[in-house]
Amino acid sequence: MARKFFVGGNFKMNGTKESINSIVKGLNEAQLDSNVEVVIAPPALYLQLARDELTKAGVEVAAQNVYDKPNGAYTGEISVSQLKDLGVPWAILGHSERRTLLQETDEVVASKTKFAVDGGVAVIWCCGESLGEREAGRTVEVVERQLAALAAKLAAADWSKIVVAYEPIWAIGTGKVATVQQAQEVHEAIRKWLRANVGDGVADDTRILYGGSVNGKNCKDLAKEKDIDGFLVGGASLKPEFVDIINSNL
């Protein structure tokens, strides 16, 4: 099955009602490649606004986190069932900023991912290594460790609700994008791991996104790589060039 190109916009803890309205309006009016699946992830406080204002076919909204328990006494957490109630079909989980700043472990991320998928919310699952791990030649080892923790929780059918995002921590927010070769090498290793440990169908069908200083200029060369199926974009998703990244295959 051909993998549909996928571009996610991770707004992180940025934006106001006005700025998010403006981004959504811009997407509603933009000429977007119809062969691309687009998901934007505003801060949780603005999910309803984005959901209600978004009219563009092929563009959905995502939360930036969920909790892995049913509704209840979990102050401050984000509920899967309430995302469904709001009509939010996606969540970004395991972002390196939550793994490092909030100490989310491989197991916590895997548990949240399984809980979200079981609750009907599809997941952009993030992985990636630190600069120290890359310099020590441990990139693939780290990503495989993260994948193994995820696979241990998932049933085979769950993978159809998962998009993998490889985001080298040293490229996030730094302007230092991975080279095409660096990115393709890790994407190829991820797909190889999926083939060996989950199966051919999941390996062939799972979109693997690259994230880390993607912009309107570097996206085209990255998009040409056989195992790069799209992007998870941070800073540039807040700018008009996000449309260029969505259209990077045109």
Ligand SMILES: O=C(COP(=O)(O)O)NO
């Ligand atoms: O964290 C990122 C990437 O951020 P930047 O594009 O700003 O490097 N995506 O989730």
